[in-house]
Amino acid sequence: MTAETHEFQAEIKKLLDLMVHSLYSNKDVFLRELISNASDALDRLRFEGLTQSEWLPDEELRIRIAADPDERTLVIEDNGIGMTRDELVENLGTIARSGTLEFLRNIEQSSESSPELIGQFGVGFYSSFMAAEQVSVLSRRAGEDAATLWKTDGGGEYTLEADKRDAPGTTITLHLKPADSDDGVADYADEWTLRQIVTRYSDFVSYPIRLTVMKKEEGDDIAKAVEIEEPLNSMKAIWTRPASDVSDQEYKEFYSHITHDHEDPLLHVATAMEGNFEARALLYLPSRAPMDLYHREMAHRGIQLYVRRVFIMDECRDLMPEYLRFVKGVVDAEDLSLNVSREMLQKDRQIQAIRKHLVKKVLESLKALKKEDEEKYLAFWAQFGPVLKEGLLPFDEKKERILDLVYASSTREESALTSLDAYVERMGEDQEAIYYMTGPSREVLVGSPHLEAFADKGLEVLLFSDPVDEVWLEQMPPDFQGKKFQSVGRGEIDLASKEEKEGEESERDQETEAYKDLIQCIGNAVQNDVKEVRLSNRLKQSPSCLVVDEGDLSPQLEAMLRQAGQEVPERKPILELNPEHAILKSLQVIFEKDGTDARLAEYAQLLFGQAVLAGGGQLADPAAFTRRLSGLMEKAL
Numbered sequence: 001m002t003a004e005t006h007e008f009q010a011e012i013k014k015l016l017d018l019m020v021h022s023l024y025s026n027k028d029v030f031l032r033e034l035i036s037n038a039s040d041a042l043d044r045l046r047f048e049g050l051t052q053s054e055w056l057p058d059e060e061l062r063i064r065i066a067a068d069p070d071e072r073t074l075v076i077e078d079n080g081i082g083m084t085r086d087e088l089v090e091n092l093g094t095i096a097r098s099g100t101l102e103f104l105r106n107i108e109q110s111s112e113s114s115p116e117l118i119g120q121f122g123v124g125f126y127s128s129f130m131a132a133e134q135v136s137v138l139s140r141r142a143g144e145d146a147a148t149l150w151k152t153d154g155g156g157e158y159t160l161e162a163d164k165r166d167a168p169g170t171t172i173t174l175h176l177k178p179a180d181s182d183d184g185v186a187d188y189a190d191e192w193t194l195r196q197i198v199t200r201y202s203d204f205v206s207y208p209i210r211l212t213v214m215k216k217e218e219g220d221d222i223a224k225a226v227e228i229e230e231p232l233n234s235m236k237a238i239w240t241r242p243a244s245d246v247s248d249q250e251y252k253e254f255y256s257h258i259t260h261d262h263e264d265p266l267l268h269v270a271t272a273m274e275g276n277f278e279a280r281a282l283l284y285l286p287s288r289a290p291m292d293l294y295h296r297e298m299a300h301r302g303i304q305l306y307v308r309r310v311f312i313m314d315e316c317r318d319l320m321p322e323y324l325r326f327v328k329g330v331v332d333a334e335d336l337s338l339n340v341s342r343e344m345l346q347k348d349r350q351i352q353a354i355r356k357h358l359v360k361k362v363l364e365s366l367k368a369l370k371k372e373d374e375e376k377y378l379a380f381w382a383q384f385g386p387v388l389k390e391g392l393l394p395f396d397e398k399k400e401r402i403l404d405l406v407y408a409s410s411t412r413e414e415s416a417l418t419s420l421d422a423y424v425e426r427m428g429e430d431q432e433a434i435y436y437m438t439g440p441s442r443e444v445l446v447g448s449p450h451l452e453a454f455a456d457k458g459l460e461v462l463l464f465s466d467p468v469d470e471v472w473l474e475q476m477p478p479d480f481q482g483k484k485f486q487s488v489g490r491g492e493i494d495l496a497s498k499e500e501k502e503g504e505e506s507e508r509d510q511e512t513e514a515y516k517d518l519i520q521c522i523g524n525a526v527q528n529d530v531k532e533v534r535l536s537n538r539l540k541q542s543p544s545c546l547v548v549d550e551g552d553l554s555p556q557l558e559a560m561l562r563q564a565g566q567e568v569p570e571r572k573p574i575l576e577l578n579p580e581h582a583i584l585k586s587l588q589v590i591f592e593k594d595g596t597d598a599r600l601a602e603y604a605q606l607l608f609g610q611a612v613l614a615g616g617g618q619l620a621d622p623a624a625f626t627r628r629l630s631g632l633m634e635k636a637l
């Protein structure tokens with residue numbers, strides 16, 4: 001049989017190139033990646049063996065490493081599930097995950113790439129090219145007789161040919177590059193190097209990793225294969241040990257083992273459930289958000305489910321709500337059946353109970369972190385805050401527990417975020433509501449005219465600028481510590497105290513009366529853009545602003561819904577004008593002289609345009625606005 005030559009997908013070529021010209025400073029990790037693939041293949045065989053018991057080999061499930069210093073080869077072999085010819089092409093010749101593609105694009109754009117991210121995207125296998133010049137994969141799928149040999153030298157092509165393998169499994173043979181300590185390439189055919197790497201990175205792998213080395217005994221001329229008796233790894237499931245027995249370092253290494261993330265986690269939560277349902281869990285919060293955090297279908301390697309130490313599945317989504325999808329870790333349940341399926345999990349009462357327990361634990365741990373180490377908490381918040389706030393959307397969640405964790409920017413201090421409880425603590429006695437404003441960014445929000453009356457009264461306003469904020473605040477969040485949320489950009493605002501009100505009311509009545517006709521005239525000029533023009537209580541320095549009517553969608557939310565393809569009825573804002581402003585006073589003078597003066601309509605348009613811009617919005621006809629403005633400037637000079 002002759003070998004068939006195939007070309008790699010363009011992205012793989014790029015990836016191989018990155019590996020060959022190495023991105024990681026730490027090349028040792030290629031071995032961990034290959035061992036982890038082998039361990040996954042054994043997991044899958046063990047799992048499928050529950051129903052296909054004839055697939056399970058008589059010998060133990062294990063991973064073998066064989067090194068030959070003279071030939072400079074390193075072999076990693078498993079008797080796991082194996083791959084068919086098609087699977088080899090699919091798994092090693094193409095990249096299916098869009099997360100990986102995005103990662104590659106990002107790497108291309110930024111000069112300082114972040115090698116730590118590689119593992120998250122499942123490019124593990126290709127990392128072998130950091131250590132090898134040529135790689136071959138001989139594999140036979142469990143349940144099949146045929147084996148296939150896949151081979152490449154890391155250029156643009158690979159070959160495939162039919163081959164033989166005594167039993168199902170996969171053998172990966174690396175033709176090693178020469179060791180080069182300057183470049184971080186160790187001697188990967190050396191027994192002690194291999195021992196060290198395996199205990200460092202793969203100690204928790206639950207199958208024995210056995211090492212065979214070609215050695216010359218004293219007096220021998222030719223090297224013989226010598227098998228090391230003890231497995232290289234301890235295989236201890238860390239979550240079964242009491243927390244007091246496990247060092248921080250061990251927790252970190254386990255994290256990196258299950259997530260392929262090489263950065264230390266921010267926090268780990270070890271918990272055990274007792275009583276009706278027994279389960280143990282070891283959960284982690286990563287330090288950094290993965291790039292696929294917002295591609296929900298793509299995000300992988302979340303919670304792994306084990307049943308009595310037997311691996312059942314990766315990404316067990318039923319154990320964590322969407323808004324905690326960044327939580328990683330393992331859950332080991334005592335009482336589930338080993339052949340539980342994803343469909344069954346959804347309805348399983350035990351899974352529901354475990355999930356409830358885990359959510360509570362995670363939120364409690366975050367609350368404790370917030371209290372004990374606010375700086376660290378804020379680092380978490382910067383990465384995952386917007387995702388956590390998604391938990392404020394569903395109707396069935398206990399939102400108070402999440403509100404407890406929310407931080408926001410505020411008008412009080414430019415750079416610092418504040419928690420809601422700190423805000424409430426600072427509220428004056430007669431302040432009834434938690435004032436907030438939403439918009440595209442803090443910069444736009446702080447300059448907003450809507451804040452003027454609040455600034456005047458010394459009232460702090462929270463500034464929310466994540467897209468998700470529009471949605472949860474719009475849905476009327478529950479009271480927080482007995483205080484309602486009140487948007488400063490919506491409905492009528494009245495900040496006057498009782499005594500002030502009495503005086504102001506008659507003053508306002510007079511103003512309303514005096515400006516009545518002018519308001520009507522301005523209203524006619526902008527009737528296509530606004531539903532109402534009225535005098536404002538919230539403006540101090542600015543002449544005008546736009547306000548969302550009570551019960552209407554905010555413009556940002558409207559835009560988001562449209563973008564998501566939803567039909568949203570057109571709703572116009574209210575234009576509020578500042579009766580104390582010189583512009584309005586002068587317009588009144590002009591109006592009294594001649595109610596048909598053309599300047600009135602021009603100014604009405606400008607006041608509206610200004611209000612749109614000040615709110616961070618976009619003008620429907622910017623050219624017309626600039627024309628008006630230029631005309632005005634010319635006259636003024």
Ligand code: ADP
Nearest residue numbers: 037038041082083091121122123124125126170
């Ligand atoms: P990842 O392991 O993150 O999915 P890899 O590029 O390392 O990414 O591997 C791609 C795929 O190739 C794996 O998902 C798996 O399906 C298959 N694979 C790799 N190594 C083995 C192996 N030793 N046995 C069986 N399948 C394997």
